[in-house]
Amino acid sequence: xxxxxxxxxxxxxxxxxxxxxxxxxxxxxxxxFFSSAPVEDIKAVSNEGVAVLNSANGSISFxxxxxxxxxxxxxxxxxxxxxxxxxxxxxxxxxxxxxTKEIDLDSNSPQQHILKGIFTVHGVSKERxxxxxxxxxxxxKKLQLESKFNVACKDHNIKIPKILWENIAEVIEVNINADFxxxxx
Amino acid sequence: xxxxxxVPMFLICSFxxxxxxxxxxxxxxxxxxxxxxxxxxxxxxxxxQTNETQKAKDLAFWVGHRFGDIGGEFGGSNTLYGLDVxxxxxxGFDYGITDKLTIGIGRSKxxxxxxxxxxxxxxxxxxxxxxxxxxFEQSSWxxxxxxxxxxxxxxxxRISHFFQAIIARKFSPGISIMVNPGFLVRPExxxxxxxxxxxxxxxxxxGRFKILKRISIIADYTFVNGLSRPEDLQSDFxxxxxxxxxxxxxxxxxxxxxxxxxxxxANNFIPNxxxxxxxxxxxxxxxxxxxxxIGSKKPDN
Numbered sequence: 001x002x003x004x005x006x007x008x009x010x011x012x013x014x015x016x017x018x019x020x021x022x023x024x025x026x027x028x029x030x031x032x033f034f035s036s037a038p039v040e041d042i043k044a045v046s047n048e049g050v051a052v053l054n055s056a057n058g059s060i061s062f063x064x065x066x067x068x069x070x071x072x073x074x075x076x077x078x079x080x081x082x083x084x085x086x087x088x089x090x091x092x093x094x095x096x097x098x099x100t101k102e103i104d105l106d107s108n109s110p111q112q113h114i115l116k117g118i119f120t121v122h123g124v125s126k127e128r129x130x131x132x133x134x135x136x137x138x139x140x141k142k143l144q145l146e147s148k149f150n151v152a153c154k155d156h157n158i159k160i161p162k163i164l165w166e167n168i169a170e171v172i173e174v175n176i177n178a179d180f181x182x183x184x185x
Numbered sequence: 186x187x188x189x190x191x192v193p194m195f196l197i198c199s200f201x202x203x204x205x206x207x208x209x210x211x212x213x214x215x216x217x218x219x220x221x222x223x224x225x226x227x228x229x230x231x232x233x234q235t236n237e238t239q240k241a242k243d244l245a246f247w248v249g250h251r252f253g254d255i256g257g258e259f260g261g262s263n264t265l266y267g268l269d270v271x272x273x274x275x276x277g278f279d280y281g282i283t284d285k286l287t288i289g290i291g292r293s294k295x296x297x298x299x300x301x302x303x304x305x306x307x308x309x310x311x312x313x314x315x316x317x318x319x320x321f322e323q324s325s326w327x328x329x330x331x332x333x334x335x336x337x338x339x340x341x342x343r344i345s346h347f348f349q350a351i352i353a354r355k356f357s358p359g360i361s362i363m364v365n366p367g368f369l370v371r372p373e374x375x376x377x378x379x380x381x382x383x384x385x386x387x388x389x390x391x392g393r394f395k396i397l398k399r400i401s402i403i404a405d406y407t408f409v410n411g412l413s414r415p416e417d418l419q420s421d422f423x424x425x426x427x428x429x430x431x432x433x434x435x436x437x438x439x440x441x442x443x444x445x446x447x448x449x450x451a452n453n454f455i456p457n458x459x460x461x462x463x464x465x466x467x468x469x470x471x472x473x474x475x476x477x478x479i480g481s482k483k484p485d486n
Contacts, residue, residue: 023209050213052206061206067219073478074240074284075436082223083398083433088358096207161399164435183209 022105022182024053024143029178031064033151035169042076042168044069051178053143058099060115062176063092084158085122093121095130105140115147124156132176143180148173221310224317224355225363226401227438228279228287228304229472230391231427232446232454233365233405236319236353238304239281242480247291249275249449249472256465267468272447275472280479295448297329310354319351321367325452327375342374347451349389358395365389365407369455377457378418386412387455393431403440404428409455423461425454427470436476443467 029049035042048068053060066087071077081087097117104111111134119128132147151172153160160168225235228245239245253270254260260267277291277300285306292299302323310317327343337343349367356362367387376383391405407425414422427444445462446454449472460466 021204023204023206025209025213027213027215048215048217050210050215052209052213054206059206061210063210065215065217065219068217073243075243075476075478078223078240079435082358086358159398161434167435 022055022140024055024180025183026051026178026180029062029064029145029176031069032175032177033069034173034175036173037165037167037169039166042071044071044077044080046070049176049178051145051180053145053180055103055105055140055143058101058103058113058115060095060097060099060117062095062178065092067091084153084160090121090123093119095119095128097128097130099132103134103136103143105136107136110135119151121151122156122158126155141182143182145176145178145180147176150174218311218313221317221355224310224353224361225393226431226433227440227472227474229440229474230363230393230403230405231429231440231442231444232425232449233363233389233391233407233451234304234319234321234349234351235363235391236306236317236351238285238287238306238319239279239476240478241281241284242478243281244477244479245279246475246477247275247277247279247472248474249273249277249470251444251447251449251470252468254460254466254468255443256467258465260465272468273449273453275449291450293325293448293450293453295450295453296325296327298325298327298450298453300325300450300452316352316354319353321347321349321351323347323450323452325450337374342372345369345371345375345452347455349387349451360395361393363389363391365391367451367455369452371452371456375456378420378422380415380418381422381456382413382415385409385414385456387451388412399433401431401433402428403431403442407455409458421459421461422456423458423466425458426462438474440472442470442472444470 027050028047029051030047031049032045046064046068049064051062066085095117097115099113099115113132113134115130115132118125130147130149132145135144151174153170225237228235228237251273253264253267255266264270274294275291277289279287279289281287287304289302300323305320307320308314308318324346331337347369349365351363351365353363369385371383373383387407387409389405389407394402405427410424423445425446427442429440429442432439445460445466446458448454
């Protein structure tokens, strides 16, 4: 009798955990950034952002390889990797955090969420609060996440030489556009 | 029966509990063989070419200068340590047809020569490939008046060709090394010492050592003596050796160099380096490049 109860309990715990934890992933999130300075505007795009999201507790892990960013000019790309973000030493930018509230999988309208977590680039981590818009599609099979935030170069120890202040902005605008797919259980 | 069921049930339970965004993240494997970039900052080191080529649709304008002997018979305070003298001046353009193929033209004061070069990247260092290999060819046409009436029998006697394979490896973000075996083909008419051989093998060694983010120490040495060149020549030829500081600022690269070669292009300095570091024949020089992006590659959305 006792063992049967234990089994029922086990199944209950199991199923409840499974029902709650719903994971979504993407390996092709679009990450772009934009620098607007007096002499030139610089734009770079990567379509290789990797992210995993748990809709139950809103926890998210996001990373993008610095080398995956493509620039308009090849020399800019080389300077970006060599001189600014030092991609060989710090190959990735990451964000790990949690949503302040649960994602409503039944709603079809865009939901505003706040992600609190640690943003790391160039080996320097900062606690950040990022606003995101999440849209649930295909009855919860897909999630679309969009975000726009600013990154100050000096917060992450990315040094811009004084003679280039006219070419590179001190604050970079970052745009995230990720289409998550449900991970089938 | 129940016992048998409980064990896997708990295992599944614990597995589900252990699974979180980080563990799933760690399981996603991303395969990206990014090519190693910026083995060298510039297509030229001190005297030798590096494995680097122009980026596609980028045009570089080159200005190079070699001053006179710092010390010795021809240097000293009389010539302001060689700064009064210009042994060579080079103006040139290099253009990247693709990221792998570069063509260039140039003009040197030394021998009043016009030159054309072609560089092609055969191999690119990445996770699987340990080295980068670039092929380099430069032809030079001497246009100065003959020193004697019969110096150049025909127009072809003014032309020489230099072939080089550049094998380079970036060992760390701060250290890159290259080995450049080469071969110079020149007509008999251009041989200055009658005992010297017309065609010469050369073996170059070069390195770049980053000391600050935008400043590197660069050096290269080329073996010419001791390879195919005869030993007992009338005139003294020396192996070209140069060291310098390379400063990079955006689209410019400045190299401030000291070297014993009077000439800038390989077709001239491989056979004709008659100055040595030991007798004051070392000279100051610089090489400046300005890069222009002519066509621009749009980032793919």
